[in-house]
Amino acid sequence: MSAPIAEPNRETALRQLHRFIARAGTRYAKSRNFDFGPDRRANVSMLSPYLRHRLLLEEEVLRTALQRHSLGAASKFVQEVFWRSYYKGWLEQRPAVWADYRRSLAGMLNDLESCADVRKRYERAVAGNTGLDCFDAWANELQSTGYLHNHARMWFASIWVFTLELPWQLGADFFYRHLLDGDPASNTLSWRWVSGLHTPGKTYLATAANIAKFTDNRFHPEGLATHAPAPKMPDVYPLEHLPASQSLEASERFGLFITEEDCFPESILGTDAPAAIMGAVATRMRSPLPISDFAEKFANGAVSDALERSSRIFAVNGELTDSLDWGDTLLEWAKAHDLKTIATAHAPVGPVAELLAEAADKLAQHGIRLLQLRRPYDSLVWPHARRGFFKLKDQIPALIERLGNDPVPAAITKKAG
Ligand SMILES: Cc1cc2nc3c(=O)[nH]c(=O)nc-3n(C[C@H](O)[C@H](O)[C@H](O)COP(=O)(O)OP(=O)(O)OC[C@H]3O[C@@H](n4cnc5c(N)ncnc54)[C@H](O)[C@@H]3O)c2cc1C
Numbered sequence: 001m002s003a004p005i006a007e008p009n010r011e012t013a014l015r016q017l018h019r020f021i022a023r024a025g026t027r028y029a030k031s032r033n034f035d036f037g038p039d040r041r042a043n044v045s046m047l048s049p050y051l052r053h054r055l056l057l058e059e060e061v062l063r064t065a066l067q068r069h070s071l072g073a074a075s076k077f078v079q080e081v082f083w084r085s086y087y088k089g090w091l092e093q094r095p096a097v098w099a100d101y102r103r104s105l106a107g108m109l110n111d112l113e114s115c116a117d118v119r120k121r122y123e124r125a126v127a128g129n130t131g132l133d134c135f136d137a138w139a140n141e142l143q144s145t146g147y148l149h150n151h152a153r154m155w156f157a158s159i160w161v162f163t164l165e166l167p168w169q170l171g172a173d174f175f176y177r178h179l180l181d182g183d184p185a186s187n188t189l190s191w192r193w194v195s196g197l198h199t200p201g202k203t204y205l206a207t208a209a210n211i212a213k214f215t216d217n218r219f220h221p222e223g224l225a226t227h228a229p230a231p232k233m234p235d236v237y238p239l240e241h242l243p244a245s246q247s248l249e250a251s252e253r254f255g256l257f258i259t260e261e262d263c264f265p266e267s268i269l270g271t272d273a274p275a276a277i278m279g280a281v282a283t284r285m286r287s288p289l290p291i292s293d294f295a296e297k298f299a300n301g302a303v304s305d306a307l308e309r310s311s312r313i314f315a316v317n318g319e320l321t322d323s324l325d326w327g328d329t330l331l332e333w334a335k336a337h338d339l340k341t342i343a344t345a346h347a348p349v350g351p352v353a354e355l356l357a358e359a360a361d362k363l364a365q366h367g368i369r370l371l372q373l374r375r376p377y378d379s380l381v382w383p384h385a386r387r388g389f390f391k392l393k394d395q396i397p398a399l400i401e402r403l404g405n406d407p408v409p410a411a412i413t414k415k416a417g
Contacts, residue, residue: 008301013050025073035149048181089385091185093334146180147293157194158206162225184350197232202349203228254341262345263306276337277318279307285351327362346374
């Protein structure tokens with residue numbers, strides 16, 4: 001099995017989008033739940049690694065789908081794209097969920113040292129050595145390709161929690177370390193959803209019949225848990241306000257900082273050209289445990305592609321740092337280029353946001369502003385992600401209307417021309 005995703009760059013992302021989009025209508029609705037195996041993935045888009053690193057934008061995918069299909073015909077595909085935006089917006093407004101996950105994960109990884117029984121079950125699970133053929137195949141597929149079908153992710157998480165009786169946090173970490181699309185919001189909240197923590201009282205139980213049907217009879221597991229008890233008192237997290245979005249002042253001199261959270265930065269800047277450009281990758285911060293080579297390489301490639309593109313468009317040399325001390329690195333870089341402002345795409349809750357927050361404090365002590373520019377799409381959609389997905393789903397026609405029809409953000413067409 002090899003990685004199914006080709007190159008981590010925008011050109012490949014666009015090619016894949018256009019290759020898939022004819023199938024985003026009723027064909028997708030009928031077949032998307034089938035996991036036919038790693039060599040037969042034409043029923044889903046496989047765009048998630050590109051969307052996750054914003055080599056491709058949700059709004060571009062939605063517009064392209066709706067140029068080809070009616071909203072009725074593409075409704076399932078459109079809703080799936082909005083699930084991503086929903087999870088991003090939801091976590092942004094409940095950052096304590098992420099902080100709690102990170103804290104409890106650290107504790108559980110420590111406890112593995114002393115708790116032989118859990119460690120044994122955990123080691124068998126991640127080695128694909130449980131004796132449950134479907135689960136073992138997915139554990140291997142994840143580690144050798146960096147991708148799993150959505151239904152396989154749901155079955156895997158359900159078996160992890162309810163059959164193997166392992167903590168969801170360890171499973172979320174295993175996914176996050178290996179998925180090319182590994183995302184603090186979609187991953188953490190999906191694991192919480194399976195476990196009955198996102199929609200209180202509602203868990204997800206993987207059944208043998210469902211697995212057999214939707215794997216096209218590749219698997220017929222025996223011995224799966226027959227019930228999935230919901231946690232009695234799930235924690236309640238306060239809803240926080242979204243911070244006001246920041247913007248550059250007209251004709252302001254600034255440096256552009258690119259991270260793996262947004263690899264299409266030239267589309268946020270409009271016609272403003274940066275005086276200097278720097279890129280950085282923080283994939284190593286996904287976990288205290290090692291990150292897969294696939295995931296690191298994909299994020300690295302995505303940032304390098306963004307750096308190369310924006311350097312060309314703005315005719316400014318770009319540099320890539322491998323430092324994780326962004327405070328000192330950005331400070332030196334700002335001094336070298338005489339920058340009082342550094343602009344970066346807004347980083348949603350996760351390791352990049354944490355590194356940026358530390359860097360912003362350091363820079364502020366030296367009179368340098370670190371501006372995080374939020375995309376209008378996020379400002380439009382995230383306020384609808386305060387409760388369950390179905391509140392957001394009701395707003396989809398209105399949100400689509402507000403997005404308009406521009407196929408590509410205007411600034412790019414202007415500059416590239
Ligand atoms: C336990 C678990 C963990 C997950 N972890 C991640 C993760 O780390 N990163 C991630 O991007 N997705 C995650 N997902 C969601 C989903 O499985 C993937 O986005 C999807 O399988 C990607 O394949 P695709 O691009 O072919 O999807 P398609 O079916 O073609 O969907 C199109 C796009 O919609 C979005 N999308 C589709 N389904 C979902 C969903 N259920 N939730 C959120 N967005 C969705 C993705 O961006 C996807 O690229 C997880 C789901 C589960 C159950």
